[in-house]
Amino acid sequence: MSNPDSSETTARTTPGNFKSAVTGLSDRAIAWIFVAPTIFLLLAVNIFPLIWTIVLSFTNYRVNRPNRDVEWVGLKNYQRILTDNGTWETMQATAHFLIWTIVLQVLIGFALAYLINKKFKGNDLWTTIIVLPMMLSPAVVGTFWTFLYQPQIGLFNYLVTFFTGADPASFSMIGDKHLAPWSIIIADTWMWTPFVMLICLAGLRSIPDSIYEAAECDRASRWRQFWTITFPLVLPFLMLAVLFRGIENFKMFDLVVQLTGGGPGNTTTLTSIDLKREAFEKWRTGQSSAYAVVLFVTVFGLASIYVKALNKVKDR
Amino acid sequence: MNFSVTEPSVRTKWFAGITVVLYGLITIIPLLWIIATGFKTSEDAISYPPKVVFKPTLEGYVNLFTTRTRVNQDELEDLPPPETWYEQLVRDRGQVIASPSRYGERFLNSLIIGFGSTALCMVLGTAAAYAFSRFRLPLKDDLLFFILSTRMMPPIAVAIPIFLMFKNLGLSDTHLGMIMLYTAVNLSLSVWLLKGFIDEIPVEYEEAALIDGYTRFQAFYKVVLPQAATGIASTAIFCLIFAWNEYAFAVLLTSGNAQTAPPFIPTIIGVGGKDWPAVAAGATLFLVPVMVFTVLLRKHLLRGITFGAVRK
Numbered sequence: 185m186s187n188p189d190s191s192e193t194t195a196r197t198t199p200g201n202f203k204s205a206v207t208g209l210s211d212r213a214i215a216w217i218f219v220a221p222t223i224f225l226l227l228a229v230n231i232f233p234l235i236w237t238i239v240l241s242f243t244n245y246r247v248n249r250p251n252r253d254v255e256w257v258g259l260k261n262y263q264r265i266l267t268d269n270g271t272w273e274t275m276q277a278t279a280h281f282l283i284w285t286i287v288l289q290v291l292i293g294f295a296l297a298y299l300i301n302k303k304f305k306g307n308d309l310w311t312t313i314i315v316l317p318m319m320l321s322p323a324v325v326g327t328f329w330t331f332l333y334q335p336q337i338g339l340f341n342y343l344v345t346f347f348t349g350a351d352p353a354s355f356s357m358i359g360d361k362h363l364a365p366w367s368i369i370i371a372d373t374w375m376w377t378p379f380v381m382l383i384c385l386a387g388l389r390s391i392p393d394s395i396y397e398a399a400e401c402d403r404a405s406r407w408r409q410f411w412t413i414t415f416p417l418v419l420p421f422l423m424l425a426v427l428f429r430g431i432e433n434f435k436m437f438d439l440v441v442q443l444t445g446g447g448p449g450n451t452t453t454l455t456s457i458d459l460k461r462e463a464f465e466k467w468r469t470g471q472s473s474a475y476a477v478v479l480f481v482t483v484f485g486l487a488s489i490y491v492k493a494l495n496k497v498k499d500r
Numbered sequence: 501m502n503f504s505v506t507e508p509s510v511r512t513k514w515f516a517g518i519t520v521v522l523y524g525l526i527t528i529i530p531l532l533w534i535i536a537t538g539f540k541t542s543e544d545a546i547s548y549p550p551k552v553v554f555k556p557t558l559e560g561y562v563n564l565f566t567t568r569t570r571v572n573q574d575e576l577e578d579l580p581p582p583e584t585w586y587e588q589l590v591r592d593r594g595q596v597i598a599s600p601s602r603y604g605e606r607f608l609n610s611l612i613i614g615f616g617s618t619a620l621c622m623v624l625g626t627a628a629a630y631a632f633s634r635f636r637l638p639l640k641d642d643l644l645f646f647i648l649s650t651r652m653m654p655p656i657a658v659a660i661p662i663f664l665m666f667k668n669l670g671l672s673d674t675h676l677g678m679i680m681l682y683t684a685v686n687l688s689l690s691v692w693l694l695k696g697f698i699d700e701i702p703v704e705y706e707e708a709a710l711i712d713g714y715t716r717f718q719a720f721y722k723v724v725l726p727q728a729a730t731g732i733a734s735t736a737i738f739c740l741i742f743a744w745n746e747y748a749f750a751v752l753l754t755s756g757n758a759q760t761a762p763p764f765i766p767t768i769i770g771v772g773g774k775d776w777p778a779v780a781a782g783a784t785l786f787l788v789p790v791m792v793f794t795v796l797l798r799k800h801l802l803r804g805i806t807f808g809a810v811r812k
Binding site for chain 1: 526681
């Protein structure tokens with residue numbers, strides 16, 4: 185063999201390495217041929233644009249004025265983004281949305297998983313039904329939720345009226361600045377609670393019966409069993425679900441754009457919607473690039489800290 | 501009588517069952533409502549109180565696939581008698597069909613881009629996943645994490661340079677551009693999922709094949725691929741669903757030629773105001789295939805949505 189490294193690699197998986205001599209390709213060459221197209225495409229469509237975004241973020245470039253001289257402006261774009269009141273309003277709206285969707289989805293999702301795990305008749309069928317919304321197109325879901333939320337004629341308003349006796353025309357979920365943030369939270373919770381539920385269910389099902397049997401022998405109460413066995417063992421799963429939901433909802437765009445379009449006022453303008461306005465309506469390319477970098481650093485930073493915490497819980 | 505201490509009591513089961521069924525109804529009612537609205541007349545769709553029992557009509561579907569103009573009674577009487585049932589339906593409303601709508605095209609675009617990107621994604625993803633699963637590569641863990649991290653970017657954040665890049669390469673608003681973009685977006689999912697599936701295939705099968713005189717390539721497509729077929733199929737369905745559902749890139753990077761259905765459905769309007777039955781019909785046609793796939797996929801669902809992090 186001409187290549188000592190390749191024979192070492194091959195030795196792990198194949199008894200003799202004479203094969204590669206016959207085909208002319210070492211395992212290492214095959215590995216790179218297999219991986220290269222993927223890496224190349226990701227570099228072209230993800231990393232190259234990311235670098236371009238970072239470069240643009242230091243300029244005053246505008247897509248709609250391609251002939252204007254591009255100037256380096258240093259950190260001015262970042263300064264403007266971080267000191268702009270609008271950005272912080274947007275961040276607050278995003279935080280409100282993030283926190284409430286996660287709290288609701290974790291509580292309802294865990295409760296549902298706990299109940300489904302009681303293995304009543306037909307639990308498979310109902311699990312499948314509950315899971316349906318999360319696979320649907322968020323933009324289309326947003327569109328039909330606007331229909332459900334219509335004042336007077338919408339089914340949601342009708343049902344609220346039916347149970348509370350309020351006047352159906354007296355409130356508009358997406359037109360009212362106090363209710364609009366909740367309208368997106370409700371729709372998102374409807375859509376994504378099953379995600380948390382499925383992950384919790386996997387957690388619950390991974391706990392062997394023998395642990396509960398042992399606890400029963402020790403006369404531990406059901407309450408105590410829950411807090412000392414069920415909860416700690418499901419916690420890593422729950423945290424994983426929160427990580428996924430957190431990242432997804434930080435990026436949230438399609439559902440909310442269709443539901444409220446960011447309004448009324450800026451009450452439901454989440455970061456992605458704000459960014460879209462800056463970049464594709466006001467065409468402030470340089471400044472919105474800086475915004476994009478800030479968002480990416482935020483989500484990446486938060487996610488890394490969280491993953492560290494998650495690994496600690498897992499190892500415990 | 502059961503003697504297991506871990507088997508829930510009958511009462512617990514009833515309570516759990518009823519609660520879950522109630523939640524299930526909350527889930528399914530909006531979906532059924534939207535499907536039903538597609539078969540309503542526009543009056544029935546916006547009636548108060550909402551109509552649960554109504555006479556079904558295909559008006560919404562006809563309106564979805566056509567654009568119409570309003571004509572007055574005299575002109576209507578001068579027209580030759582309608583040739584088809586759908587023309588009749590439109591005439592009853594005092595309108596005539598002007599042209600087919602763009603929904604058909606948009607739906608077709610969704611199919612082309614969805615299937616195109618899924619096919620490409622599976623070819624690239626399976627190869628990469630196999631290499632990551634079976635070979636020792638330098639910086640393997642870093643590469644895998646890099647692949648995953650591409651998913652954390654908000655689509656809008658990369659949309660600006662992609663918009664510029666596509667413009668320079670002549671890929672804006674083309675099927676090819678969108679197929680490449682969706683392939684790149686889905687690669688992280690397909691590599692991670694498929695690596696999990698291939699990891700589960702015992703390496704001994706390939707070793708046996710290699711001893712029998714197969715080359716690596718032959719071992720890959722004659723031994724590993726058939727074994728991974730279920731995994732590949734379910735991964736493909738996930739990629740297809742994500743490409744099918746994608747909205748942000750589609751709305752920013754396509755306008756006429758390659759626009760898919762999700763940016764189009766919200767823009768459906770009728771003659772004078774929002775045509776809710778047509779919107780509902782469009783949504784139904786778009787969502788029902790996904791619901792069917794979800795039911796078919798239910799065993800692998802969890803694995804797919806967590807990028808293979810949770811296996812069951």
